[in-house]
Amino acid sequence: MTTLLILLPMAAALLVWLLPLNHISAGSLALLAALAEIGVWIQMLARFDFGEGGLQFSQSWAWFDDLGVSYHVGVYGFSVWLIGMTSVVLAASIAYAFWAGRERSRAYMGLMLFLTGAIVGVFAAQDLLLFYAFFEAMLIPLYVLIGVWGGPGRMAATLKFVIYTMAGSLLMLAAVIAYGLSEGTFDLVKIGASSSDWIFLGFVVAFAIKAPLFPLHGWLPDAYRESSPEVAAVLSGVVSKAAAYGFLRIAVTKFPQPAQDFRVPILTLAAIGLVYGSLLAFRSPDLRGVIAYSSLAQMGLITMGVFAVNDLGLDGSVLQMVNHGLISATLFLLAGMIERRTLTGELGRLGGMARGRPALATMLMTTGVIALAVPLSSAFAGEFLILAGVFRHGWGWSVVGAVAIVLAAMYMLRLISAVLHRDVGSAVSDSALDLRPAELGVTVPLIACLLALSVWPAAITQHSFRGDRAQEDVAAEFR
């Protein structure tokens, strides 16, 4: 079933590329495949034995036997939730791309589907080389999606993105090979814990670039600004989680000693990123800038939770990965919908859009207040657990987190007001309509997921690690 989840979108991608379809049938096929992916995931969710926990639906075939490399995939409780978030966000993004209409739609849809398969592969791979292969496979469609379909500054944005991620990938490849060869196997389940600082740092830097963590986020503002809204949604919502997943699955699990030794510097960088991102989001002049820098801040927060390495922090960060994936994707899609109507994302030229556009106002307001982690929302639950977890390593981390929560309220309310409230902005004309049914069809399911999680955040926190004992599960390397 895990393999099906990876292959289904990839096969659909091939079909879309090969068959001579027009843009409507290509889009329908892609959307159908994305929805089928969600269907398969629901099957998996229903059949996953959360009481048992551990690795399930695992499939393994030898690949390079003598090196101990194999095609080994499977899912843990937390990977189930990340895969679910991936399939939902990707389906929404594909649906939006279909509705908005992209040139050369066969190529575009194929790339989006391929991306889906690759990301699911990252979350399911249980072999280091396979993990690396999926990680790379995930980046290649993104290069093309930003470089070909992006905005006016796409070339510079792509170049930066490529250079940063390539540097990260090379480090990761070196770390993978060094780790695998020294342990005699590449199998993530079998491979023993290592205490090598260098290999650990190789992985951490690679993931920190992808997340991104301060100060390695140089590629972020341009990439999030220049790509089409649905690609930005996937990039900030889902792809960044591959890095957070790497921190959880590899960095803290396989390198317990280095993770402890480097905890303070890593938490420091994460905390700086959290405040730094929040401050820049607060003064960002445009919609995408606010969301992009808030994403930087959120990744800092999630990283703090993972490196707290205790029940509260780990549970909280898994919950927050899913939350932020949904929130960030919804916000970028909404930003795209607003930009379609006003041809600008500049906050100074927007305003007054609530009047006469109740659907847009309700959607943006709901997502915005969840994003700023209003208590009772699932984002609040996630952030609360993370900060409670990191509190055990020193109250200072949580104080910084609490300051950032106040800043989050400031930047999110600024965004909401700048778009919806006060005088009608110069770029907003009366012909800018309320959200169309198709756009509602894209955003409502995402927000419904967030509301459902707000009613029952324990759905994720109780069902991510064996017996809801995250710390023990990580200490046992998920075996």
Next chain:
Amino acid sequence: MVWGAWICLLSPLLSALLITLAGGSISRRTAGYAATISCFVAFAGALTAFIGLLGRDAEDRSVTSTAWTWLSAGSYRSGLEVLIDPLSTFMMLIVAGVGALIVAYSIGYMDGDDEERRYFAYMSLFVFSMLLLVQGGNLLLLLAGWGMVGLSSYLLIGFWHERPSAIAAAKKAFVMNAIGDATMALAFFLLIKEGNSLEFGILGGEFSSTTANLVALGLLGGAIAKSAQLPLHTWLPDAMEGPTPVSALIHAATMVTAGVYLIVRTHAIFEQAPTIADIAAGLGAATLLFAGLIALVQVDIKRVIAYSTMSQIGYMFLAAGIGSYGNSMFHLMTHAFFKALLFMAAGIVIHALAAEQDIRKMGGLRQLMPRVYWAFLIGALALVGIPPFAGFFSKDPIIAAALDAGSYGYVLWVAGLAGAFLTGVYTFRLLFLVFWGEPSPFVREHFHALKRDVPGLSMLSTVAVLAVLSAFGGWLQFTPFWEPVDTWLDPVAESLVNPSNTQELVTSILAVLLGAGGITVAWLMYGARRVAVPRFELAQRTLEHKFYVDELYDAAFYRPAVWTAHALRRWVEGPVIAETGRDLGDETRDVGGLVARLQTGLLRTYALAIASSVAVLAIVFVAVR
């Protein structure tokens, strides 16, 4: 009983969801009815819970009902649960009861606003949030309700979102409350670290004095932010930008008193941290004087009442801080009655004068709207604490209780009495300026009476009910003769102070005399106009600028935040982070260019390269061997 509590909690939520989902398919009036009915249903639910508790023994009056585990991590878990005990039912009755009256009043007040549906959805959401706050069965849910009332308050203050001032006020309220939420969350993190639980019961456990002090301090931070006490009070006067019923419900009767509820609910930790409890009482006393002084010079009818609210909550904080929990909660109840009454009567005035709120333009309304005048007068007398109106029964015991709180208590006692005098002055200044004298030219031009239709009657009838409650609601308890409220709350929070009967008597006499004295002063200056209003330029200006606290915060916090953000953008993000990426790009391209130049396409260079490489390799091999 359990069902009653759940119905009480969920019926306003259901109404909020239905109104949102129905959108344009229901009429504006229907939305108003739906919200009103849901609040009355909630009140009925609260009543059944109350009656259910009455039937039990005093020590047996605490029931928790858990729906499911809301959040968990390892061995820590918090359920989605409601707590039904004397304190929570007391608050449920006030919130749902006063809430229902104010929502019904809104049908009239908001009539004709083209976004009435959104208004009633928000109001329902608020009532749900407030009920969650008081019914939540553990600290985490309390915090959830705490944040949700902040959200609904934000939505309602900024309801008229085309007004920049309304939006600014809404954001300010939300952010200041977020600061309080953050300090509460920090206190909770400490509790989780020490006891791995957020049940109310854990607060009674044994903590080191540092832990107890820090937890209490964090909770106090949340309480003063929500209840607009010094120094986190600046958002409340600005919050008057919202529609008047919102001010009545959220910024007078219910939400702003949540801080008092919090202290009473978590009194166990405050009793372990007496210093922090003293700070709470001291802040309350300071606020009641501070706000009373500012109220003397305000010219906006709603802002005067808002400062009065701050001042009255100061009394409640004072009582909660010294451990006089029953009196604190009783004053919370009567204050909900008479302050909602004052706001709603003021709302009718504003409504009748085409949305004018400046009291300098008003006057002579007694002749034009006598019934509203009488209602306002009852509210004013109750506020000042003139017997037999409600405030007399609830405020005087608070001041008296201070006498039993050691030497520190005498300071609080003097502050409380001085506050009583100020209350008399500012309340009747307002009353005389608005209702007495001859109708001003402005009033003559703009006045229009309420019609006797559904909107008009909904406003007048609810004001009448609250007038009756303000007049007679205080008779529920007359310390020290009969004290059913104290007795009812004893199982949850037993009072720590017990003033003697003499102390009660002396305090009451003094407080009433001072209140009456304040009224007389106001009458001399504003009613009969026999004495000119004294003018002290400096004092006047300081009070009009509200002691320059807003300016101070702007300079101390907001501007530095903006400046830091700009500095980071200008000197870090731009030159360092973004340029690094660009430089990397340029370098790579340059190196690529150099490498590309090697591809000359000329056979001879390639041959030379191959030959020299082979030569180098051969030498290396030979040398290594």
